[in-house]
Amino acid sequence: MDQGSEQTDPRAVRRDPVANAGGFTDLATSPFRIDRDRIAASPFFARLGGVTQVVSAGGAGLLHNRLTHSLKVAQVARAIAERVTTGDDAVLVDKLGGCDPDVAEAAALAHDLGHPPFGHLGEQTLDRIARHRFGLADGFEGNAQTFRIITTTDVRGPSAIGLDLTTAVRAAVLKYPWLRLHHPAPHPSEMAVPPRGAGEPDEAPGTGAAKFSAYATELDDFEQARAAFAGRVEGWQQTVEASVMDTADDIAYAIHDLQDFHRIGVLQHAPVAAELGEWLEHAGELAALDDETLHAELRRPGRSLERVRRRMHVKDAWIVDDDAFAAAVTRVRAELLDGLLAAEFDGSIEAEQATAAFSANWTARLVDGVVVLASPSTRTGHVSLRPAQWHEVQVLKFVHRRFVLLRPDLALHQRGQAGLVSSLVDALDAWLLDRDEVSRLPRRLHDLVELARAEYTELARSAPELLVGATGEPVSGPDAVRGLARGRAVVDFVASLTDKQAVTLLEALSGRAAQPWSDSFVL
Structure with a gap:
């Protein structure tokens, strides 16, 4: 989009266009840079430094937290946005509504603001509590938060209501x-092939979409934001800039968590080598196994990866290709096993260089694989990855899930965190x-x-069906x-805490703190 037209572009309209109200002063003149600056200056953004990415953020500085993750996503998003707005893709991107690098970067900085303490584990726990205890039909979801x-x-x-973005x-x-x-109605979950995230979770039928980006309380803002893109993208499709942010999130996630767990010695060469090597050597035999036998043998090397290949055929038939999958496993095995995991991380210059090279090389390769699609599958956005890179991301994410997220010691840690979140909600609700x-x-x-009471009173009057x-x-x-208002307020409050604040607040509320709590715990 032409930078000179930003002030009149309908996409730049704010909910409240009054400049500098209440003495508020912005440093930039571009409305999109103002947005980026407001997000970066928000205390909700600062708190991400104390929020779990995969395991709780500690003091060692070795593991990514939600803040460092967001910064890397923003870096990748800007690079992608600059690529798709030049060359052959520029005309198509403009037709779809445009893509400003500042907008993509701002969205990437903001995309995890709603993550509660303890990351996805806290998200799942708060959702169950919101729906089952407080009767909130739309529960809790990090993107909607x-x-x-x-x-x-x-x-x-x-x-003074939101950031006026x-x-x-x-x-x-x-x-x-x-x-x-x-x-919207009809809901995307009713489509023949629902968009990614729109379907109901298998373990919770009847609860609505597994992933969603707004609560009923923010429906007016949602509709206003989407109205500017009517006729450009379908109602269930991301804007180009949202698609850029989503792709950047996938790329960053696929890479930096593997680095983290190599650094602390969790991601080990031998089991990863056995899994990938066994599948490559016996792919045909594994493909011939029936599903029941495969499930019974999941603990044996190669079987988990074969199950992933089969699931991809079910969910992503629009792009999955067995040759591309085999090539992706081959590339990941070579670069992960012969590169990053070839030697134990010992803090040496050589180890740091190997880690940095792994990140830089993969980021460059995946960003180079970005493509703009005129008519994408419902399972992806207008900005996606070419088949080779798409399959590589799936394999990298598999390694992370299989050899980090499914570890019993991590499960033990997370079950304790889930209990902590539940106890904290109980204590605040009792208060x-x-x-x-x-x-x-x-x-x-x-x-x-007070805010939630006003919101739900108005919804009960004007749109009780929501x-x-x-x-x-x-x-x-x-x-x-x-x-409903009490439930939403408690959930909002708990979701705004860092991991440490949640622990400390529960200690104070349960009488275990040695002294009156003085740490700031409000935003």
């Missing part, structure tokens, strides 16, 4: 552009229900209750509305 932060609960924009950036944050249950102590609530929690979950039971009456 991000959108709630930038449009509602952060107060650093001129209007441009339409383009708000739309670019919508990785899954639909609500969990009710919007809210204690009439003698409610006046001494943390101010942030009190304000969140408050109804899979059971179809209507929500009516002030007590029901207050219950």
Whole structure:
């Protein structure tokens, strides 16, 4: 898009265009750079330095946290955006609504703002609590929480409601552009091949889309952000800038977590070599196994990778190719086993160089594989990867999942974290229900209750169908509305904590703290 037209581009319209209201001053003049700066200056962004990426952020500085992950995603997103806006792709990109590198970078910086303490584990726990305990039909989802932060609960924009970001950036944050249950109609989950994330989770039928990017409380902001792209992309499709952010997230995730766990000695050469080598040497025999036998033999090398290949055929028939998959396994084995894992990480210059080379080489290769698609499958966005690189990302992510995420010692750690989150919600909810102590609530929690009460009161009046979950039971009456508001406020509050703050707050609330808690725990 022509930089000179930013001020009049409909994508740059803000919800509240009043400049410098309340003494608020921006350093930049480009509206998209203003957005990027506001996100980077947000305390919700700063707190990501204390939020889990895979395991809890510690003091050693060896592992990525959500902040360093977001910075790397932003770096990759900007590189992709600059590539797709030049050369042969530029005309198509402009037709689809444009792609400004500042917008893509801003969306990448913002994309994990909604992650609660303890990462995806905390997300799953809060979702169960929100739906089962508080009756919130749209539960909790990190992407939807991000959108709630930038449009509602952060107060650093001129209007003091959200960040007053441009339409383009708000739309670019919508990785899954639909609500969990009710919007749009027909819902993307009803499509013959639902978009990635739109289908219901196998373990929770009737709960709506597994992934989504807005709650019912932010429907007006959602619709406004998407309206500017009507006729450019389908209602269920990401904008080009959202697709850039999503692709960059996949690339960064596929690479840097492998580095992390090599550094601390968790990712070992022998088991990875056995898995990849066994599949390559006996691919034909493994393909001939029936599903029951394959499942029974999953602990044997090569079987887990074969199961991944079969799942790809079921879910991603639009791109999966057995030759490309075999080539990807071959490349990953060569560069991971003969490169990164060839020697134990010992902190030496050679070890650091090998780690840096692995990251740089893979990032360059994957970014070089970016392609813009005029008519993509429902399973991908307009910005995707060529088949070779797409398969390589799947194999890299498999290695991470199989040899890190599925480790029993990590599961033990995470079960404890899930219990901590549940106990913290219980303690805060009990405080809210204690009439003698409610006046001494943390101010942030009190304000969140008032905000949610106003939101749910208005929804119950104007769109009560949005408050109804899979059971179809209507929500009516002030007590029901207050219950929803209390639940959303507690979830908002807990989701805004760092890992350490969550631990420390629970210690204080349970009487285990040695002294009155003085650490700042509000945003």
